[in-house]
Amino acid sequence: MDQHTIKSRFLETYDRYADPLYRFCFMKTSNADLAEDLTQEVFMRLWQKMREGVNIQNEQALLYTIARNLVIDWYRKKKEQSLDVLLEKGIDFVGEGKKETVAFAEVEEILGVVEELDEPSREVLLLRFVEGYSPQEIAQVCGTNANAVSVRINRAIKKVQDIIRPHEK
Amino acid sequence: MKNNTHEKFIESLKNVKLREEARIRMRAELSSYADYYPAADSMQAPSPFGSVRTYVGRFSYVFAALFLVVASSGIVLAAHNALPGDSLYPIKTALLEPAEQALKEQTTIDWSVTLVQRRLTEADKIASTTKPSPKGEAQAAVAVADAAQKVEKNLDTPPSPARTKATNAFNETLSKHERTLARLTAVASTSAATGTAAVLDKLFTETHARVKKESSAETSRDRSRTQEHKSIQIINSDSDDRSGKRSE
Numbered sequence: 151m152d153q154h155t156i157k158s159r160f161l162e163t164y165d166r167y168a169d170p171l172y173r174f175c176f177m178k179t180s181n182a183d184l185a186e187d188l189t190q191e192v193f194m195r196l197w198q199k200m201r202e203g204v205n206i207q208n209e210q211a212l213l214y215t216i217a218r219n220l221v222i223d224w225y226r227k228k229k230e231q232s233l234d235v236l237l238e239k240g241i242d243f244v245g246e247g248k249k250e251t252v253a254f255a256e257v258e259e260i261l262g263v264v265e266e267l268d269e270p271s272r273e274v275l276l277l278r279f280v281e282g283y284s285p286q287e288i289a290q291v292c293g294t295n296a297n298a299v300s301v302r303i304n305r306a307i308k309k310v311q312d313i314i315r316p317h318e319k
Numbered sequence: 320m321k322n323n324t325h326e327k328f329i330e331s332l333k334n335v336k337l338r339e340e341a342r343i344r345m346r347a348e349l350s351s352y353a354d355y356y357p358a359a360d361s362m363q364a365p366s367p368f369g370s371v372r373t374y375v376g377r378f379s380y381v382f383a384a385l386f387l388v389v390a391s392s393g394i395v396l397a398a399h400n401a402l403p404g405d406s407l408y409p410i411k412t413a414l415l416e417p418a419e420q421a422l423k424e425q426t427t428i429d430w431s432v433t434l435v436q437r438r439l440t441e442a443d444k445i446a447s448t449t450k451p452s453p454k455g456e457a458q459a460a461v462a463v464a465d466a467a468q469k470v471e472k473n474l475d476t477p478p479s480p481a482r483t484k485a486t487n488a489f490n491e492t493l494s495k496h497e498r499t500l501a502r503l504t505a506v507a508s509t510s511a512a513t514g515t516a517a518v519l520d521k522l523f524t525e526t527h528a529r530v531k532k533e534s535s536a537e538t539s540r541d542r543s544r545t546q547e548h549k550s551i552q553i554i555n556s557d558s559d560d561r562s563g564k565r566s567e
Contacts, residue, residue, distance in 0.1 A: 156358045157350070164346060169336045176335055186341055193349050201358040263328055279329040310328055 156200055164193055167213055170281045174214065177264060177272045178221040188224070192216045210283075214291040266313050271306035278303050347453035351404075355461060402441050403462055404455030412462070428473040428485045435466040435489065439496040442503055460503040464518040467493075493526040494533075500526055 171192055175185035195216050199206060206212055264272060277283045277291060285299040292299065398415055401407040420430050442459035445451050470489050476482055493500065500523040507516035
């Protein structure tokens with residue numbers, strides 16, 4: 151396959167997975183700038199595999215595996231930033247028009263819930279309900295089986311409900 | 320968070336996206352990255368340009384002759400004026416410039432300084448367009464960093480008049496393009512091209528320090544000259560007064 155064809159496929163993959171991967175990295179690190187850097191790094195590593203002619207059977211699983219490994223590396227090297235630091239820095243999100251104040255408040259709420267969730271819950275919630283992956287697809291990404299994923303999803307929903315409505319426990 | 324369900328939380332999560340300008344910039348940088356590290360198969364495939372880098376060194380005289388034969392072609396002119404990000408740019412750097420070097424009587428060290436000057440001028444041309452291409456700027460940053468590293472490698476030799484001359488020419492070039500270096504450092508820093516960003520950052524920091532030092536030395540010299548001029552004026556006016564008094 152020539153450079154032009156491989157590069158076209160690569161950029162198509164970018165167009166499709168840039169936002170989902172960014173969300174994934176953001177959920178994992180709670181840091182928008184870092185999530186951006188990690189997202190770019192994921193695609194750079196994907197390109198290295200594609201240019202070497204590696205046979206990629208499941209692009210989606212590969213991308214999330216690379217992203218997860220990069221996040222693990224980051225956690226090993228750096229300290230986790232607190233929510234206060236994030237709020238101080240401010241986070242820019244895509245919203246409708248210039249609803250920055252509303253978007254910022256939403257982010258604060260999202261992060262408030264995310265901070266209280268455990269790692270596996272964050273992951274499955276994002277992949278199932280935001281990216282729309284099936285339990286089978288999530289199982290491939292997470293390296294587990296579909297049943298375990300389904301159980302994790304249900305527990306994650308319950309946890310979010312408990313966080314949002316503690317008075318209904 | 321009152322009256323929120325987990326569905327609303329999930330809906331909010333969907334709003335977490337890359338900013339549009341970040342998405343466009345990242346795409347351009349990844350595209351440049353893919354061009355810089357081409358697919359292994361495409362490098363091995365028979366192509367007029369695929370193996371240029373490998374053969375040019377050994378057969379530079381062949382390419383010099385080829386350059387002369389093709390010199391009347393419009394492609395050469397178009398490639399000669401190509402900028403980073405243009406499709407003909409690889410022809411310029413991988414074919415035309417090595418052929419040009421073979422024809423010129425310039426030492427390797429001087430030629431490497433010439434190439435840095437060209438790379439910086441190209442970066443300026445891209446920046447001066449109405450809508451600078453992110454891909455072009457990213458490639459220009461890489462090209463300048465590579466060219467500068469080659470010069471530094473060539474300058475890593477025992478002191479000699481040639482080395483001193485080349486060092487001065489290199490420093491002068493960098494000083495003239497201080498702002499360009501600052502801009503390219505910012506372009507590289509916003510991407511994950513940490514290697515390029517580090518090289519450009521070092522170049523800019525050293526250039527800025529040198530320019531500042533030269534500027535303050537010049538200011539100091541100007542002040543001394545002004546003081547000297549004032550002193551001369553005072554002496555002259557004193558002597559005029561004395562000669563005026565004598566005549567009275």
